[in-house]
Amino acid sequence: MSEGRIRIATASLAGCFGCHMSFLDIDERLFDLLAKVEFDRTPLTDIKHCGPCDIGLIEGGVCNAENVEVLRAFRRNCKILVALGACAVTGGLPAQRNHLDIGACLQEVYLTEPGLINGQIPNDPELPLPLDMVHPIHEVVKVDYFIPGCPPSADAIWKVLTDLIAGRTPRLGHGLIQYD
C-alpha cells in the first residue's frame, strides 16, 4: 500500500445504494477508518472523477454506457478493485431483466403500462444508453476481490477493508459470506 493515507474511491453503478448504506453501517468504526484513509470520488465527497487510488469499491452491475465509462476509469485509477455486493458480483436485481427484450421493457414501462397518459420513451441525449443486458463488473474489467451479499453486511465490508489496509488477502468466513 502507498505511503501515508490510503485513498479509497467508491461508486454505485446499476445498484440501489444499499451497499453504500451498509458501508455506513460500520458506524463508529468509520472514525478508525478515517484515521487511516481518505476518500477520493465517492457519493460521500463531491469529487466527480476518480483520481489515483489504492482501493476502489464498486457497487452495482453494468447496465448502461455511463456505467462502462465510470468502471473503466476506476480500473485505470485503482490499484485494487473490489466488487461490492450482489449486483456488482452477479448483476443482481437489475439483471433480472436479462431474459427480457430491452425494447419490450421500455415499451411496457413508458408506453403501454395501464394508467400512462402521453407516455414516451426518454431519449434525451444526456441520458446514457441502456445495454441490452446487465453485466457483473468482472465481465467488463478485471476485478481483484468480491464481496457478495444483498447488501453485504457492515461486518463483511469492514473485514475486507481492514484486511486490505493491513496488506492481507481478504477472507470472509461463515456468517460473512452471504448471497441474500
Place this chain on the structure above:
Amino acid sequence: MNSFLLDGAEIPFEPGQTVIQAALAAGHYIPHLCYHPEFVPHGSCKLCTVRADGRPTAACTLPAQAGLKVESETEELNDLRRTLVQMLFAEGNHFCPSCEKSGNCVLQALGYDLGVMTAGFRHFFLDRPVDASHPDILLDFNRCVLCKLCVRASEEVDGKGVFSLAGRGIQRRLIVSAESGRLADTDIAVTDKAVEVCPVGVILRKRVGFRVPIGRRRFDARPISAQALEDAPRKPEHKHE
C-alpha cells in the same frame, strides 16, 4: 472392524456402506448435494468427488473398501467443487435475495462453506416461467439443480411419480408428469416427501415463505459442513420416517 483412510484419518465402516456414509457416520464431512441419507445415491452432481487411491470418484457411490486411501479436503478438489457450484448458479436463475429457500438452501450453503465469492461463469438468464397452478405448492423451475431427489421421493416414498427429469446434457430439465404439465393436475400433496426433500428453492410450500427470520434459518447458525454431521448418521434402514 474394517477401515479406510480419509485425509489421513482412519474411518471404520460396515459392509455395504459407501465412503460418504462411513465418513459422515464417523464425523467427517465430505461436501455433497444430490446425496441424501434416506435415498439410494444418484451420483450426478459430483460435489462429493474425492480421490480414492488417486482416482477421482464420487464418494456417494463408492463402496467403502478396507485400506482405501481417500483424499477430500484438498485445494484441488475444493477448487473443482467451487467450479461445480458456480456452474449450477450459472445455468439456473438464482437470485437469492428473493428466494424463500434462502438461508435453508443446500446450494447456497455449499457456496458459503466452499467460499464461492464470484459468479465465475456468464449466467444463462433463461426464461423459465414458474408453475403456480397448485393451490398449496409453488414450482420455480429456475432453481432446479437436477438432483433427482423429488423424483426419487415421489416414486419411492409417496408412491406417486409426480416428477421426472427429461432431456440430456444441457437440455436436461425437471418436468411434471401430467398431460398438461401443470402441478395442479397431479395428485401431489403438501405433506409429500417430494415437497420436503428439494434441497433448493424449486418445490415450495405456499404461504410460509420468509417466516423464519434471518439469523434463525437452518444455515445461519452453523455452516453446512457442521449441519451435515448433525444430520448424520441416519442409517439407510431407518429411511422414510
